[in-house]
Amino acid sequence: MTESSSQNTNVVAGELRAWNPKAVGEVIEFRGETTIVVPRELLLAAAQRCRDEAALQYNLLTDATCVDRFPQEPRFELNYHLVSIPRREKIRLKVRLSGDDAVVDSLVPLWPGANWLEREIFDLFGIRFSGHPDLRRILLPEDWEGYPLRRDYPVEGFRDIPSGGSLYRKSSP
């Protein structure tokens, strides 16, 4: 499994490098999975390359999700999982975003299915997707404050907690 995966890595990284040497920032191999780190500006074009190139054919965007590595910077990592149904291969594209400029191009023009995936990330992490047709909260109420899946958001949420001295104190978000 690892062998075929590393062959696959070479194919994808090679194709992307041949197209634009800057497109492949880093290649990570872990437990037979391949991750290609793509610079933010090139994400949309690199994903299009992955989808349309005859040697790659990653036609299914199966998942998109985010990891918050707070307090490290760049804190956000977006992971896009692509599957090539004709080639039976998987790949992960990763984009790193800093906390004060968490904006990335939307993949909805390539895969309409990215719509709700990106809305979920926007809802729970507060990352903005430029070019998204309908960037609204999806799981939480519209008037929710904050982004609960960020690491600096407590698991039990912000609420009145008992503390020394006064009976209840409003914890500040």
Next chain:
Amino acid sequence: MTVVETAIGTAKTMVLNMGPQHPSTHGVLRILLELDGETVVKATPDLGYLHTGIEKSCEDKTYSQAITLTDRMDYLNPLGNNLVYCLAVEKLLGLEIPKRAQYIRVMLVELQRISSHLVWLGTHAIDLGAMSVFLYCFREREEILKIFELFSGQRMMTSYIRIGGLALEPPAGWRQAVERFLKMMPSRVDEYESLLTENRIWMGRTKDVGYISAEDAIALSMTGPTIRAAGIAYDNRKFFPYSSYEEFEFDIPTRTDSDCFARYMIRVAEMRESLKIVRQAMQKITDQGAIRTDAPGIVPPQREKMKTEMEALIYHFKIFTEGFSPAPGEAFVTVESPRGELGCFIASDGSPKPLRAHFRSPSYINLQALPKLVEGQLISDVIACIGTIDIVLGEVDR
């Protein structure tokens, strides 16, 4: 929750609020339907009524504690959720699972697939007016739940699949119980088919309803029976085999008409295929053998050893107090749930709790295609379409 924008003028159309409390949504899904007479012009699903923050809760639990949370997402497929989570953690840890445990996992997950399809078929039929199918389906589902109860002590939230193997040794008499079910089930599937497949009302309600082309289905990231009904034989059990699925012989049913009827036929055919897999798994499962891998510090030691060996006692204490710490890294595993591709993404930072646990839930992503299926159809077809997407709201909202 959502402000509705109408596609065409307000004079011609009316907006109908369907749900969140509607029997055919099987949970709390709200759909805003813009209607022109009886025709749907625009459909806007509105979710989040069942959002419980399971992904966030996972970050505050040790790896083994989080298993019980996974049961509660897709409550018709708890074993499949256990499996995908455990496979992801096992991948992070680089664990090998004993073959016997792998086969038992396969057998149980396939039984779960049948039970999930039974609930789907029963509720879908009742939505479309066929009352008796519902009763028959739930009768057979009960038999499967009894098998789960035998194995794990629980009917639904089993948490039977654990990191490194299984929770318990299979109980005495499990073979007879599964055997009995296998003997009974094929004729029961024929029974459902004789009630529905050539029934003219059923065909009228489902044929040419909710069509989606293969290209659109892929572009919308659809997976599972919905994409196989569109002619694409994408199934994780064949494409990316896990838990020794490559050793089993079974077919992936596909059709090309891609309507509600095709999706119904696919699921019925899948029940028969699952029976084939269960039968093969029964032959492969030996009576003796390990059900857990030997990984001190990760997999709890046997009770016997804890009473005789000091190391075992220490490991037991450490596993249940501080947990274990996988190496920093990420793992993404996908399995074929009854609804489609169920994925689990786990990022570890080297601490005993996951940095991030994300579940790619097939219901959530397939539901996104609902507007595509129903726009231009009649309002009664919306119910057929929601039914054949087969959503579980616990999984949609997580």
